[in-house]
Amino acid sequence: MSDIEHARMMLELAKKDFKALGGMIDAEVFDDSIFGFHVQQTAEKAIKAWLSFLGVKYPKTHDLRHLLTLLDGRGVSTEALFELVEYNAYAVQFRYESFLADEGPIDRKEALSLAGSLIERVEGVLK
Secondary structure, eight states, X not given: OOHHHHHHHHHHHHHHHHHHHHTTOOTTTSOHHHHHHHXXXXXXXXXXXXXXXXXXXXXXXXXXXXXXXXXXXXXXXXXXGGGGGGGGGGSGGGTTSOXXXXXOSXXXXXXXXXXXXXXXXXXXXXX
């Protein structure tokens, strides 16, 4: 599979997680741990799509900070995206561990906005 094909596939996967987020806006129905996981997954897959498009062989990691640093190293302005790093706590490696969020409840509208902006940026790059 070419880098561009892989990038498109990863973006489609990110969009599926993002679509799920839209249905999880009610905190009474979906716990923050579930919502936060899908924010993290949306960001991770979208960033990996971007990296793949740029020809970067990214490592097997769920660390958004590391992935954003790789993008930054390719000259991509990532400053606004670093707000997504707070969702590292919801990544796969922490999924089955008990943890309490230090920040309180997730601002779901803000999270949707951040994830949506990232999706739009990656879509723009891939066009």
